[in-house]
Structure formats: structure tokens, C-alpha cells
Amino acid sequence: MSLSEQTIQIVKATAPVLAEHGETITRHFYQQMFSQNPELLNIFNATNQKTGRQQAALANAVYAYAANIDNLGVLTAAVQRIAHKHASFNILPEQYPIVGKHLLEAVTHVLGDAATDEILNAWREAYGFLAALFIEVEEGIYRESELAEGGWRGTREFKVVNKVQESELITSFYFEPVDGLPVADYQPGQYIGIYLHPEQSEHRCIRQYSLSDAPNGRSYRISVKREGKGETQGMISHHLHDNVHINDIVELCPPSGDFYLNPRSEAPVVLLSGGVGQTPMLSMLNSLVHQGHQQPIIYVHGAMNSRVHAFDQHVREHTEQSDNIEQILFYDEPTGACSGYHHAGKTDLELIRKKIDLPGAHYYFCGPLGYMAMVKKSLQSWGVTEDRLHYEVFGPHKDL
Template sequence: MLNQATIEIIKSTVPVLEVHGTAITKRFYEMLFTSHPELLNIFNHANQRQGKQSGALANAVYAAAANIDQLENILPVVKQIAHKHRALGIKPEHYPIVGENLLKAIKDVLGDAATDDIINAWADAYGVIADAFIGVEADMYAQTAAQPGGWDGFRKFVVTRKDQESSAISSFYLKPADGQAIAAFLPGQYITVRATVKGRTNTHLRHYSLSDAPNSDYYRITVKREAGNDAQPAGVVSNYLHDQVHEGDVLEISAPAGDFTLDPAVPSQAPVVLISGGVGLTPTISMLNTLVGKQPERPVTFIHAAIHSGFHALRDHVKDIAEQHPQVTSYVCYESPLAGDTCDHTGYIDLQWLQSVLPEETARTADFYFCGPTPFMKTVLQALKQNGVAADRIHYEFFGPAGSLEA
């Protein structure tokens, strides 16, 4: 436990972190990878270059400082991050390395303003925060390995099938190379692929949502090729999967993880609204497939937005489900339809259109799950709030480091 003097010092640094947090975490990663280049085998290099990782860490540090006397307030965030740490293979021995470099970065950025009292207080606070993460992650490691079909670390899976779903999206069906059982998962969870890419020095780890219902003898991931542009580099692993991985090849993956989930074992008659943009449909497809199998009486509205039909994956699959299950209603939105495209809405999803397709009763009683590019999710979240949807009925997933949709 922290003494009151330490708590007061940490809380006094909250305004400083609000201003300098991203600069501190950016410097932290520079120092970390200089002193421990082996950790580049764990971290996503693209997120580093784009500043996503440093921004997410800054938010986490800020939240920890603001709640240092009531860390239970950030337990949901701890658990969310812990899921990713377990999937990546972060272990207790990594935490002292992180702590040492974080304190150095604070001192380096703040200079003389980072007094010995502040550094010592943050050292004590980091120890408490690290212990919270280590404890949560230890439970996750144990539960994951002990469950039927579970395992620790990375396991070899064979690509038994590869389907082209759209011009930029492919599905990969994965079965364990050892022929043994695989762990169950909740719809919405992801697996982590560890790739060794020719011409690249480090291994690369990426999370990919499972895109089919659980309780099968395979996992399926549906991956968009990230071609890259002036603002964003090409995706190393997504291009590797599309160009170099074929049926019969072997991938290493960690067991399913993630807290953006729909649990079909929890009885409910509440309607479900699934909203996705682009490849954000991967977790919502898993939820849809699960709902029609496990809760076939539950009303489901499936809304998907894409640029046009050329980028729309699994459209026929969703259409078939809607035709076979009268409780499922499906809507398609295209930003820029091609000649001959048919859709229910042209342009972007907005409040007015959502209100036109969702009855007032649905908006009041439904559980909403959505995923997609960050600008898309910001728009959806704002529309749901304006439409009176309660906060505890809104669930969403970031691809990559968690950010904020409130800005």
C-alpha cells in the first residue's frame, strides 16, 4: 500500500501528465528499445511509428495517477490491457525493465521538475500498479492453460483453407498441428499470430478477431490487407498473410483473449444491434453466427458499412442468415457505391439514418456492439448517445492500442 504522502505527490503530477504524457511515453519507448532491443519481438512497430502505442500508454499512466488511491476504478482497463499482455506473452520479468525506463523517461522529459521526491513516489506507485497487472495476468495465464484445449505461449496451427472474401480481405481457417483439442472462446475475442517475415529482423505479433462461432475444431480469422498510404505504412503481417501464407502452411498463435465479448450462456431476450465498418465486421460476424445458433429467438440487427461492394466481405453469408432466420435484420451502407451496387444507405452512418431503421423500443432496450476504424466508431458512439442508448448497453472494440472515442 502507498502512504498518503506518496499518493499526494502522484496526484499532484496529474496536470503535468495531461500535458507531457505522450512526450514521456514516446521517450520511454525510445529508451526501452535502445536498452532492450529484444522487446521489439513483442511490440507492434507500426503502432510505435504512428504514435498509437505511446498515446495509449499515456492514457493508461494518466488514469493510474488520477486513481492512485482507488485503483479499483481502473480495474476494467487493467483487465483489458492484461488480455493483450497475456496474448503477447508479457511476463513478470518484463515489468522491472518497463519501470526502470519509464522513470528515466519522466526524468528526461521533465528535467529538474522531476524532483527526487517525485521520482521516488512514482517508483513506489509503479510497483503497486505493476503488481496489479502481474496478479491479473497470472490468473489469466493459469486459466488459459488449464481450460480444455488450452495452452500457454504459442502453438502451431495449420492453414487448412484460405478464402478470398473481397478485393482486400481473406479468411484463414486454422487447425492445430498436433491434432489435439482447441480452447473455446467467447464471440468477439481474438487470437495473436506470431509471424517471422522474410527480410525482417524481428518477429511480429498481431491480434486478429475470430470471425466464426466458437465450439468448432478450427479457428477462423478474416484479415484485411493493409496496403499502406502516405499516412500509414503497409501492414507487415497482413501482407505476409495475404502474399506468403497458403493452405498447408503453419502459423503460430496464442490462445483466444479479449474482453469485447457477447456471452451466449447469459440468458437474455434483449435485442442485439451489431454495427461494423470495414474489417470491423470480424467480431460481429462471430457474434451473429453464435446468436443464431445459441439464442435463435433473440432479435438481431446487423449493420455493416463499407466503401463499396468490392470491399464488402461475407455479404452473402449475412444475407443467407437473414433469409433463414426471421429474427435477423440486415442493413448495408456503402460510402461510394459502384455502378450496380445495391445498399440500404449511401454515405456514412449517422443519427438520422440509425433512427430510421431502429425502432424506439430497440434503441431503449438493445445491447449495441460495434467495431471499425476509429472515426467510424466515434460517429457511431455519438449517434447512440444522442439516441438515448444507456452507457451500459454500449460495447466497442479498438483494433490496436485502446484509445478514446470521446475526443
Template sequence: MLTANQIALIKASVPFLEEHGLELTTHFYRRMLEGNPELKSVFNQAHQMKGEQQMSLAVAVLAYAKNIENPAVLAGAVRRIAQKHCTIGIRPEQYAIVGRHLIASLGELLGEAATPELVDAWTAAYQQLADLLIATEQKIYDEQANVEGGWSSWRPMRVANRVEECRDVVSFYLEPADGGPLPAYAPGQYVSVRTFVKELGLVQPRQYTISQASGTGFIRITVKRIAGDTTPEGRMSNHLHKYLKTGDVIDVSAPTGDFTIDVKAEHPVVFIAAGIGITPMVPMIETLATENPLREVHFIYSTQNSETYPLRAEVERAVSGMPNAASAVFFTKPLEKDRIGVDYNAEGRISVDELRNFCQNPDADFYLCGPIPFMKSIAEALRSIGIIAPRIHSEAFGTGDWE
């Protein structure tokens, strides 16, 4: 329990964090990964190279400092962070390592301003947050392990099948190498996969949405290859495309995530996706087609052309089985062979006017997934036509929250 003086000292740190938070977290990660290089296999190095983890942590530390008097308001953010941690196997003993380097980094950046009282305050504040995350993560681990077919941390999975979906997109069908069952999972949830990346000389984790409804006996992930296998974005996707074959075994985390849908609800739902952002939408639509086929559903999708449209057959099969469902496909760069009205419905990007056609019911929920600029523009367009924020749900791939 923090004292009143410690709380005051933490709140007094807010201006420093607003101005130097990213500098602090960048220094921290560099210090920690140099001092404890074994953690390079825990933290995705692509996110490190892009600065995503540094920025995400800076935002989190600032939010924590601003709400130090009532950290309960951050419960949603804490759970999302804990879910990410559980997919890479974070354990309680690692928090001591993180805390040691974070407090030391704070002292090194503040210099003489890092008084013993301030250091003590931040040490206590960090331990409070660590205890909260540890408890939340343990609850998630327990939930994952104590269901039929469940597990926590990593489980070896065999590639039962590999399917080339379209240009630069491959689906991997994963089944437990131990021969056991899989747990039921909610549509929209994700897993991490972990494998040795030769170019880095490290085991690396990467998160992928499960792209198929539960109950098939497989966990399917659908991976887009990012051009350039020397870039941070492309290293893992290229590795999986090049090297992961049918029969291979790879470590997989238990499913988790809150970007899910209330399948039993009756109000309309609109799915809006671009590119590989289609992956969480497919299991949602498949599940609705089976468990609530009369629900009003609209699927709006943007991609370049017919050669960059993964999982199309799955979407069309699910939509065709729902009498109150419809889809609209936008091609930004249609090919000569692509036929409007057959392969796609409109050329160009999704506009406000086109969205308005799907927003007649104010009770509709909207699910967005795709590149961050795409989601920002769609969310802004939805708000401009009167859709309230609680009705807009989104998922950003990578680390942190795009909002």
C-alpha cells in the same frame, strides 16, 4: 502499500503528465527499445511508428496517477491491458525492465525536479501497478490454459485453408499443428498471430478478431490488406497476404477479449459495422442463430460496394435462419452492377434518421466496430436519440481504447 506522502507526490505529478505525458512515454519507449532491442519483437513496431502505444501508455499513466488513491476504479482498464499483454506473451520478469526504463525516463525529463522522494514514490507506484497487472495476467493465463484444448502464450497453428473473401480481404483457417483440440471461445474475442517479417528483420505480433463462431475445429482470422506495404498499417497485413499459404505454420495466442455478447439474453441487439469491422459481428450473429434464434437482431453494415463486402454469405445465412432478424446494407460507392434492393439497401452513409428505425426498443444493446471516426459518429448519433452509454459497446482495432 504507498505512504500518504508518496500518494501526494504522485498526485502532484498530474499537471506534468497532462502536459508532458506523451513526451515521457515517447522517450521511454525509445530508451527501452534501444537498451533492450529484443523487446522490438514483443511490441508491434507499426503501433510504435504511428505513436499509438506511446499515446495509449501516456493516457494510462495519467489515469493511474489521477486515481492513485483508489486504483480499483481502473479495474476494467487494467483487465483490457492485461488481455492485450497476454496475447503477446508478456511475462512477469519483463516488468522489471519496463520499470527501470520508465523511472529513468521520468528522471531524465524532470532533471533536478526529480527529487529522491519523487523517484521513490514513482518507483513504489509503478511496482504497485506492475503487481496488479502481473496478478491479472496470471489469472488470464491460468484461465486460458486450464480449459479443454487451452494454452497460454503461443501455440503453433497450421493454415488449413486460405480463402479470398473479396478484394483485399483473405480469411485464414488455423488448426493446431500439434493435432490437439481447440478451446471454446466467446464470439467477438481475438487472438494475436506472430511471424517473422523480413522487411523489419523481426518477429512481429498482430491482433485479429476471430471471425467465425466457436466449435468448427478452426480459428479463422479475416485480414484486410492495407495498401502500401511500407506503411506501418500495411506491413503485417501485406506480409500475411503475400506469404502465408495453406500448410504454413504460424504462432497464435489463446483467445481473449471482453467485446462479447450475452448470447442467452432476450432483449434486442443491433450490430453496426463498417469495413473489416464486420469480423467480430459475424461470430456473434452465427452464435445467436444457433443458440438463441428467436432473439430480435438487426445487422447494419456500411462498405463501399459488393467487391468490398467480406463474409457476406455467412451473415446472410445466419440472418435468414432467425425469424426476428433483419439486415440493412449501405454502399458508399456502389458499382454499376450493384442492384439496390438486392445487393444493398441504401446508398451513402448510415444516418441518424436511419438509425432511429432500429432504436424503437430502449432495452436494445448496440455493438459497434469499424474505423474510429465511424464509431465515434455512430456512438454520438445513438446518444443523440436517447441511447444510454451502457447500451453502447465498441471495439477498436489496434492498441488502446478509442474513447
């Protein structure tokens, strides 16, 4: 299937309108969709709606599609990222017409008289084309997960077999499948979708958590930070800490995600994280150690202080056992009880440039948005090329 030339021209010509009204359209879209299809409240994250982060992510995606509709190749990476995220929510083909209907209604509502039949028909066709693309890519992900050894499609029941407090704020959960069969391997850096229904929530909630250890074929580990407090207390992170215990059963979607260690690269690797952003880095570090990676591995981590700093001892053991692994620690606000850190204050890559500006190195980073923007800017200013920069956003995606 391909788009007609007329549709391409009309959609491209209306792209600037979307840039102007994008978030108004997507806000209206979600309001209408949830009032007419309330079952979808069991899929979408209500907080991301409240904070507007999901509206912004969708508006940006729709705008990028319209602006590049005559050159869709540039969107390949974005389509992969969104499809992997969708896969962790188990998004199904039959849900696309529902979203399409409400999106078109929202465009009509916001554009008013400017939304002519010609424009709406062009957008209907363009949406159908994009939906078909997502459905195909997502089916590919589902099939791959299902066919992998230890794999499955949709959700599968897992038992919490261990729960370990790693710091004042971070706790790890170990899961094994209830059916006692193996579990699929994953690429270090990927995440799982967890499905929970806390008593205080009217709806089921789905969240993503990066797998925080190397794959082992038997179990998965995630490490969760308590997010926010008071009015901004995160629903599921607190529920996991307070109410999910050893022997409880949860449902998990198979591992997915497009942020992972290049499995073939023999280059130096620099893993940079802020706070709980270190979870995918731990999976990468442990996998590199298992693989016997010979090139330098530099683990750069920033935490507030030792009270909230998780996995210090674990990373330290790797550095003691391997000559090619080094850890560099920044503590924002060290207390008198803190030791073993290298720099006081927020992560500043200029201070450690000599150690991490390595020819051909790949850089993987994860943390708060401001942290990642700083990392990207510094690395780019040193001339690190785009293909060697890899990052994950712990929430609705945002370009840095």
C-alpha cells in the same frame, strides 16, 4: 499490498505534469528501452511506434492511473482491457522491472530538476503496485486459458488448413492445431495473437485478429484486410495475404479480449461495423444463431461498395432463415454493379433509428475510429446507457 498515503498524494499532485508531458515521456521511454533492450522489438509493433499511437495509449494509461490513484476502482475496466491485450503478446512478470526502469528514467529525463527524490520514490512505489496488479490479472488470464478444455499457455503451433478470399481486400485463414488436439472455445468477439517473422522484417511481429466465426472446438478462423499501400503498406496483413499459404505453420496465443457478447443477455442485439470491423460481429452473429437467440438481431454494416464487401451472402442466408435477423447495408460509393444495399453514403444512424433504437438493446460496434465515435455519439444522444455500449479498437486503444 497497499500504497502509502504520501505516495498517493505525490502521484496525484504530479498527474497534471504527466498530462502535459505524457507523450514526450513515453516517446523517450520507448527510445531508451529499445536501445538498451532490443529483444523487446520482437514484441512491440514498430508501426504503432512510428505513428505514435502506442506512445499515446501508454501516456493516457499512466495519466489515468496517476489521476485516479486514490480511487483505483474506476480503472478496473481499463486494467482488464490492457491485461487481455498484454496476454495476446504473452507479456511475462520478468518484463515489468525492465519497463519500470525505463519509465522512471524517462520521467527523470523529461522533468529534469523538478523530478525530486521524493517524487521519484513515490512513482517507483506506484509503478510497483500497478505492475503487481497487472501480473496478477495476467496470470489469471493465462491460467484460465491453460485450464480450459483445448486450452494452452504461451504460443501453440497451428497449420493453415484453408485460405478463402472473401472480397477484393479481405481473406480468411482457417487454423487447426498441429498436435491434432481440440482448441479452446472463446467468447464471441475475442481475438487471437498471431506470431510471424516475415523475411523482410528484422524482428518477429505479433498482431491481433478477431475470431470471425463461432467457436467449434476444432479450428479458428480469422479474416484479414490488406491494410494500406505504398508507403503505408501494413507489414503483416500483406504478408498473410501474399506469403502465408495452406499447410504453413504459424504460432498463436490463446483467445483473449474483453470485448465480447454478453453471454447471458436475452436482449435485442445491434451489431454495427465498418469495413473489416465486421469480423467480431460475424462471430457474435453466428453464435447468436447457434444459441437460438429469440430477440431481434440487427446487423448494420458499412462498406465502400460490393467489391470490398465481405460475407454479404453469409449474412443474407441468416436473414432468410430467421425472422428475427435483419441486415442493413450502407455503401459509401456504390458502383453501377452494386445491388442489395439499403443506403448510399456513409453510415447514418438517424436514417435507421426506427429499426435499431430498441428498448434494452445492447450495441456492439467496431470500425475506423471516426466511425465508432459517430456511432457512440448517436447512440448516446438517443439515451442509450453506457452499460449497453460495447466497442473494440483495431489498434492501440483510444477512448472515443
